Amino acid sequence: MNIVTCTAPVNIAVIKYWGKRNEALILPINDSISASLDVAQLCAKTTVMSCPTFDSDRIWLNGREESIDNERLQSCIRNIKRQGTLSTGMEKWKVHICSINNFPTAAGLASSAAGYACLSTALAKLYKVNNDISAIARTGSGSACRSVFGGFVRWYMGVDAEGTDSIAKQIVPASHWPEMRIIILVVDDLRKKISSAIGMQRSVQTSELLRYRAEHCVPKRIEEMHQAIIHKNFEKFAELTIKDSNQMHAVCLDTYPPCSYLTDVSHAISDLIHAYNNAVHSTKVAYTNDAGPNTVLYLLEKNVPEIVGVLQHFFPPGNDQNIDYIRGNLPSGIIP
Ligand code: PMV
Known part of the structure; x- marks a missing residue:
């Protein structure tokens, strides 16, 4: 019997991936950039086990057995088994997978990204795959390819029709x-109504703004963000993060029928952040939302106490607009 266990971080995009040019291979229409989060309570942990006596592949998610016949899951397992360099016939052994997430699944906290990054890394170790793991993780969930690394990560869309350079x-x-911090504001931990896969597909089919974004906005913005990160220019980083999140959600509303992921509380948080930045005459805090109402703030460590004070003042515990806070640092990446 062979066993491997890995943990992988959640990543939160600051330049968003929204839209595929190839659904089957999960090839995006633009580059994206994210940070992987080093938050103990926000990671996926996966154990994979192969054994000659197992008679079928099986998977348990958060302790419950789920169907293994999920197309994306199958594609990940197939890719790994095909690329594996085992020599002893072990590639024919069936695999059992146990994965746990300790955060709201599918509530816009990139749960599938951490999950597929973790699964791909664990399986790659089990089957001794030496190729790029990010490309395999991508075939499970696009943004998962970024969770394979720690720190700030860029997913290059690539040009190859087969996706070898994506x-x-x-x-x-x-x-x-090291001064970079994140605060996650959990507005709602329910499963999102429209999955990002469905939302993106609908945007690609119907949103003219999405085409404009991919062709004219992101190419410039992604280079600016790359440089802002390298030069640790927080003000530029924050402005680009906010603009890109809002543009993604504008695309979602430009989609027909529209995908609306933000709630009144999400909007109230972004209004508050703008009011704060305005009051201090500097962009000290960035906010961003994925395909869900939860907001992630990026800020520097020295500003954390003041921002937490401001948030607790305007969103006091027990209020209708109740939010939970999860604080963290940036990240080391996958822990084998
Ligand atoms: O990888 P998916 O299919 O869960 O898509 C993720 C899309 C966003 O989280 C909204 C943006 C991103 O770049 O992570």
Whole structure:
């Protein structure tokens, strides 16, 4: 019997991936950039086990057995088994997978990204795959390719029709910007109504704004963000993060029928952040939302106490607009 266990971080995009040019291979229409989060209570942990006596592949998610016949899951397992360099016939052994997430699944906290990054890394170790793991993770869930690394990570869309160059690369490790902090505001931990896969597909089919974004906005913005990270220019980083999140959600509303992921509380948080930045005459806090109402703030360590005070003042515990706070640093990446 062979067993491997890994943990992988959640990643939160600061330049968003929204839209595929190839659904089956999960090839995006633009590059994206994210940070992987080093938050103990926000990671996926996966154990994979192969054994000659197992008679079928099986998977348990958060302790419950789920169907293994999920197309994306199958594609990940197939890719790994095909690329494996085992010599003893072990590639024919069936595999059992146990994965746990300790955060709201599918509530816009990139649960599938951490999950597929973790699964791909664990399986790659089990089957001794030496190729790029980010490309395999991508076939499970696009953004998962970025969770394969720590620090700030860029997913290059690539140009190859087969997707061989659609891979993620680390821009800088977390140690490059040790003052960077995140605060996750959990507005709602329910499962999102429209999955990002469905939302994106609908946007690609119906949103003219999405086409404009991919062709004219992101190419410039992604280079600016890359440089802002390298030069630790927080003001630029924050402005680009906010603009890109809002543009993604504008695309979602431009989609027909529209995908609306933000709630009144999400909007109230972004209004508050703008009011705060305005009052201090500097962009000290960035906010961003994925395909869900929860907001992630990026800020520097020295500003954390003041921001937490402001948030607790305007969103006091027990209020209708109740939010939970999860604080963290940036990240080391996958822990084998
Ligand atoms: O990888 P998916 O299919 O869960 O898509 C993720 C899309 C966003 O989280 C909204 C943006 C991103 O770049 O992570």
